[in-house]
Amino acid sequence: MSDGSVAQWPTRETSSPATPEDLRLFAGVRAHDRNAFEALYRLYHPRLSRFLLNLLHRPQLVEEVLNDTLFVVWDRSETFRGASKLSTWIFAIAYRKAMKALRRLDEPIEDHDADLRPGEDDGPDAPMNNRRAHDALLAALGRLSPDHRAVVDLTYFHEMAYREIAEIMDCPVDTVKTRMFHARRHLRRMMDGELADWL
Amino acid sequence: MGRILPFTIDPHRETRDLMPWLISGRLEPDERARVEAHLASCDECSRELAAERELAGAVAELPIATGISWAAMRDRLDQAAKQEAIVPAPPVRQRFPLRQIGIFLTAQAALLAAVVSITLRSAAPVAPYHALGAAPAAAVAGNAIVIFRPDISESEMRRLLKDSDARLVDGPTAANAYVLHVPDAERTQTLEHLRKEAAIVLAEPLDAASLR
DSSP states (O other), X not given: OTTOXXXXXXXXXXXXXXXXXXXXXXXXXXXXXXXXXXXXXXXXXXXXXXXXXXXXXXXXXXXXXXXXXXXXXXXXXXXXXXXXXXHHHHHHHHHHHHHHHHHHOOOOOOOTHHXXXXXXXXXXXXXXXXXXXXXXXXXXXXXXXXXXXXXHHHHHTSOOOHHHHHHHHTSOHHHHHHHHHHHHHHHHHHXXXXXXXXX | OOOOOOSSOOXXXXXXXXXXXXXXXXXXXXXXXXXXXXXXXXHHHHHHHHHHHHHHHHHHTOOOOOXXXXXXXXXXXXXXXXXXXXXXXXXXXXXXXXXXXXXXXXXXXXXHHHHHHHXXXXXXXXXXXXXXXXXXXXXXXXXXXXXXXXXXXHHHHHHHHHHXXXXXXXXXXXXXXEEEEXXXXXXXXXXXXXXXXXXXXXXXXXXXXXXX
């Protein structure tokens, strides 16, 4: 791949791009300007890939679902009515496509966490206790349902309000709060001790 | 069904439920004020908040990422463009660059003509020499592009155009955008004003350079 397979780790800064920038690029997408679309693609890729990898736990599916999502943004831009934020609309498409892909899969639940764990080539400098805590947290997340994982990541990484999450997942706001509550309780029970070591 | 709503919100439970969004700073001001007031007087919830912050930080720092795959998307766009060239898309989905707006007469353009006609008939004459059919609409260069909400009524669209002293130059495009001409000197303010309207999805300046 000419544009590299180097993982671009999203950060909190890239997790919430300035709204005017993505709307400006989207105006170009509506006029079918391919350069504007590429810029929008690159702006959203880090956040969407993180969201989808956490949700799907299958790296081989992430690219397919991510590209399907952003192709809809390109091909069906007229269906964005402006009733929500552009990011909410895009994440809602990604969520629907990811859930559809999960339903299509008919394979037994296995050790997906291996796909997500930082690999052996993380470098000698990666502190052991950090890696252990990462592994433990990823394993704990892996035991949650995809819906619970999505709520946790959308809240704590993507910093979305519960109303936006409800819109993305097409569910009542109380369901988002309840999922978050159960997920938190589960994660903290699973992580008992690990977080204290890490911090 | 049959759920009985309490008259007052249990502050303990509300704090417990909203804690994650207090941490991420995504609560409404009134919710935040209630939660913070409760935290100030509840040691149990304060301890809970400290533990929750650790979890939030740990989740946010998880290294989860994949590589950018623009090349695959670029190939897909090329393939879609080729297919569109071979099999013409239905008129409603047909796409064309902005510079070609006005060349294609579609059913949408007929609708636009009706809207323009109604608008011009009901508006006070802009200039004494301006008459229906006196000059083609394309003679006026568009300097703004707007997208109205799909459910906008004709009267609301007319009001927005009149209030902005704007004229419809072309549209709707395949993306349901309209090209307008607004007074050059007031374009920035006019577009700002339009963006605040609930019936406007997008309002952006349009210059010759952007039409390439």
